[in-house]
Amino acid sequence: MLDSTDINMVQVISEVGSISKAAEMLNMSQPTLSKRLARLESSLGLSLFHRYNGGMLPLHAANFIMENGIQVQSKLNSIHRHLKMLSNLEEGTLNIGVGPIIEQIYFPKVLLDFTEETSNVRITLTTDSGERLLQLIQEGSIDVGIGPFRKSDIPEDLISRSVQSANIILVCRSGHPVLDDIKGNGVVSLLDLSKYPNIGPSTPDSYKEHLPEEFKKFRPLITCENYMSSKSIVSCSDYITGGPEILFEKEIRNGSLVKIPTNFTMQWSSFCIVRPESINIPSVKKFLDIFSSYLTSNL
Structure with missing residues (x-):
């Protein structure tokens, strides 16, 4: 053999x-x-x-x-x-893969809490698309994957838990000229939106099929997976961007960004996925316990 x-x-x-x-x-x-x-x-x-x-x-x-x-x-x-990793919680490595939105919402708070309780476990954090995270978890390259998965995309042999869902919205800076294009029905048309440059991450394949035909024509002039950079550019230019509404709550509250009224509706969803053989590894279990506490507290 x-x-x-x-x-x-x-x-x-x-x-x-x-x-x-x-x-x-x-x-x-x-x-x-x-x-x-x-x-x-x-x-x-x-x-x-x-x-x-x-x-x-x-x-x-x-x-x-x-x-x-x-x-x-x-x-x-x-x-x-x-x-x-099965032996103890005091040493070893933990490989975590996250989507860019999850990274901004939950990290580094979760990581800081985890390292305080497991000071000798070395952590590797990878930020990537949902498709790539699924591939990495199945290969065994990462222990935990948290990203923009749809339930139907997750293989049945993986353990999954819903993390968060939200409406996808478009935003611009306060005073953006697109706000002058609001029609009598109270929304900005996709045609008017297409006049302005946009920045944002690449659209996951699982989401593309649910986009309106008119919206499929819009591709980011700047493809950027880092939402902090995208929001910074949008707040001081005529660029617009989009994503889950929870991602922009702070900026909308302080007035630096404004939600663009449209008739476009779509839901963003995210899940945490783990291989069954990894669920009882001490470091994985501890991380999931800490991460779950943030879900129940709603940050």
Whole structure:
């Protein structure tokens, strides 16, 4: 049966092109390595290398082993890390992936609370799109994913919890000329909105299908995943931006940004997702407990 040491052996022989050089790198004798390779080829029922006077060249089977071996090694590393995390809450790493909106609403408050209780756990925070976060959680590259997921997009083998939902709105600075375009029905038309530059994150694929046809034509002149930067630019220019209403509550209250009245309606939703095998890891459980306290307190 093929194991990780076999994959490493094939990788090294392919890189150096000879049994003698590979044996040196693997800290074993040449006869021992030759026997190991012969046993592997016999068990697989095919040759892995083309032998010639100048050395050895990997055949299709060896290339297949190396290409897939990277994923195998990555999975083994993930398993090793997972088992270490199961041991205690006092050390190790915790990899968290969040969407840009979640990052602004809940972080760094959650992280600061977590580090106060687990001072030796090293945290890696990744900010990315919902599609990418789903991929990372399934790969085992992150332990917890919190982002703009729709329930229908979350695989059934993942544990999920609803985090927040809100209406998506458009905003501009106070005194923006778009506010002069409000019609008799009390809204600004999409045609009038298209006159002004806009800034914002790329639209997740799961949301694009629900956009009105007229709105699908609007693409950000500046694509920016950082809402702090977007709001800063909007507050001092004729740019407009959009996002969940909760994201702009503070600025709307203090008057630096104004909600643009439109007949456009759409809901933003977010979920926290975890793999079932990770839910009882002490550091993951502690993080979820702290994060849940912010959900119940509504910040």
